[in-house]
Amino acid sequence: MKPDDKRIWEKIDKNDDHWRKRRKKKEDFQTVDSVIDLNTVKRLRKLQDKGFIDSISGTIASGKESGIFLAKLGSEGEDYCKALSIVSPIVIKIYRTSTLNFKKIIRYINGDIRFRKHRKSTRHIVNLWAEKEYKNLKRSSIAKVRVPTPILVKNNILLMELLGKKSRPFPLLKNSPQAYTEETLAQILEQTKMLFHKAGLVHADLSPYNILVGDQIPYFIDMSQSVLVSHPKALEFLERDINNVISFFLMKGIEVPDSKEIFNTITKDFPDKDLLT
């Protein structure tokens, strides 16, 4: 185990002990760490026991609603990921159960026919939020939109490909001045169009904070809120995505196309019926 792993596993073990001591109490279901709650600890341990992950080797980001970690695959995981052309290390995204903005996310769940029947408890909604990102990433990667390939989802834990080089994640578009070009903007709009037509999805939170850039190629991440194009607000979300991206590039002094025209070009035809479900 590397020194970095040690720190993280110590934190996890601390929670684990805490869980053992309080196993019979209601508090077991409460969050004891800002990201890793007791049940999540158990799930991570299970993945480790099964040889799917070997160790967690660092924190990539810790946001309000999720924690993003770098993890080394175990031998089981390596075998499984070979078929997906994914190599170690990978990314583990843990959705926080305590800070979920229920009001914000419910509008992206209601109206998505894939999740017509869902349970209403916070715990179930968090799991559904993770599953929704898994499904959206899967549809997108099958459609060859540039996103991290998802590996598996287990309750509030999502495993996916690391977008990066030599274990280092690619930077956000926000922090990639070399990508402030007409060419990158054109690629982003092309990916948005592919997402709509080939995956039948609208990202719904596209911004320089949810696009990574590696070797001048933009990748979309963070797709829990993405909706099917049949969602009643899909076109409203698409318009917002296009405006966000175009105004960012405009602010950086790049010549930009007319956002209304882009919106009309993308929505001129709708995807095939089978992509609406």
Ligand SMILES: Nc1ncnc2c1ncn2[C@@H]1O[C@H](COP(=O)(O)OP(=O)(O)OP(=O)(O)O)[C@@H](O)[C@H]1O
């Ligand atoms: N597959 C990945 N490969 C490399 N880096 C990633 C990957 N997924 C996420 N990240 C990094 O982790 C950060 C947070 O991920 P993400 O946007 O999915 O989570 P979030 O909960 O929406 O966080 P935030 O509220 O900060 O947007 C990203 O900004 C990115 O830097």
Ligand SMILES: [Mg+2]
């Ligand atoms: Mg994000």
